[in-house]
Amino acid sequence: MSITTLCVPDSNPYRAGRFYFHTGDLARARPLLYWAALEKPWKIERWARWLVCSTPSFFSGVFAGRRRQWHELWQKALTLPGFADARESAVAEMAEYLGVSREEALAQCSGASGKLSDSWKARNPRTADEITRFYQEENSYIGDLVFERTKPLEFAGRHAVESLLFAREQGLKRVLDFGSGDGSCGICYAYYGFEAAMADVAGHLLDFIRWRFKKRGLTGRFYHLPQDRIPDGQFDLVSAFDTFEHLADPKTALREVFRILRPGGFLIANLPFGPTCDHPMHLPHDYREFMRFARYLGFKIKPFTLKEFYVLER
Known part of the structure; x- marks a missing residue:
């Protein structure tokens, strides 16, 4: 049973034990809950106490199961035959692609994040062209991404796995x-x-992706932006994981995403705007202005399973 109004309302409250409810909200809830709040408010308090006591242990178990699902689906998709896990497989792929030993590839992965951060600070790109050129020329990005995307049970592919479950x-x-x-x-x-x-x-990076797809016998389409124009209404779902914060003009990119989505299509994205010590390349855009622009374009903004992500429906 869902109790969605455990809060102090602005007006017209009905007190049930120590909790306040909007009777208008309760009218849209289950009839039993509505009846209990009006006739037997002590039962609401008893139910609330039970929820507070039992919810942490219940949801910790659910969340642990969800994390295992993320991990298993992600590992299965990324691990090539003959390797123990996605980390080992990805490092071996990187070594083969770059023509270096696995030990050297692993060393590149381990130090890639710091090298990338130092390179950004040294070059200090400011214009859109400078920022684009940085990502086009910075070779340490392969190692950084391979390392981040194969952290056991941390990233665990939860972004992609939840998105594909949503797509299904x-x-x-x-x-x-x-x-x-x-x-x-x-x-x-x-x-x-x-x-x-x-x-x-x-x-x-696209060359590396093509190579990885070919090695697995998978098919896909590859667009080198901004040279390659994507046709209008081409996709049902666009995912943008840790992307918009790297762009000099995220609103223009959002307009392009709106264009290439079919009517009724979805964008799933997160917006970690603002630099950090480890990620100085995250640009300080205004989150609220970005969301206002999304609504202006015609997106309907909805919550996603992962709280730091959003679903934008065209």
Whole structure:
């Protein structure tokens, strides 16, 4: 049973024990809950106490199961035959692609985040062209992305896995990973039967993704932005994981996403705007202004399973 109004309302409250309810909200709830709040408010308090006591242990178990599901689906999609897990497989792929030993590839992965941060600070790009050129020329990004996308049970592919589960629930088929990075999310989509496409400004990353797809026998489409124009209404779902904060003009990118989505299509994205010590390349855009612009374009904003992410419906 869902109690959605455990708060102090602005007006017209009905007190049930120590809790306040809007009777208007209760009228839309289950009749039993409405009756109990008006006739036997002590029962509401008893139910609330039970929920407070039992919810943490119940949901910790549910969440642990959800994390295992993320991990298993992600590992299955990314791990090549003969390897123990996605980390080992991805490092071996990187070593083979770059023509270095696995030990050297692992060392590159381990130090890539710091190297990337130092490179950004040294170059200090400011204009849109400078920022784009940075991502096109910075070779340490492969190692950084491979390392981040294969952290056991931390990233665990939860973004991509929840997105593909959402796509299945909604009956979606054509999926674009916007800002595709090392291609891990696109591989996950293609592995589980979606028509996957990848788009990025970094040509060397797209070359790596093509190589990974070919090695797995997967098919996909690849767009090198901004040169390649994506047709209007091409996709049912666009995912943008840790992407908009890297763009000099995220609103223009959002307009493009709106254009390439079919009517009724979805964008799933997070918006970690603002630099941090580890990620100085996260640009300080205004989150509220971005969301206002999304509504102006015609997006309907909805919550997603992962609280830091949003679903924007065209």
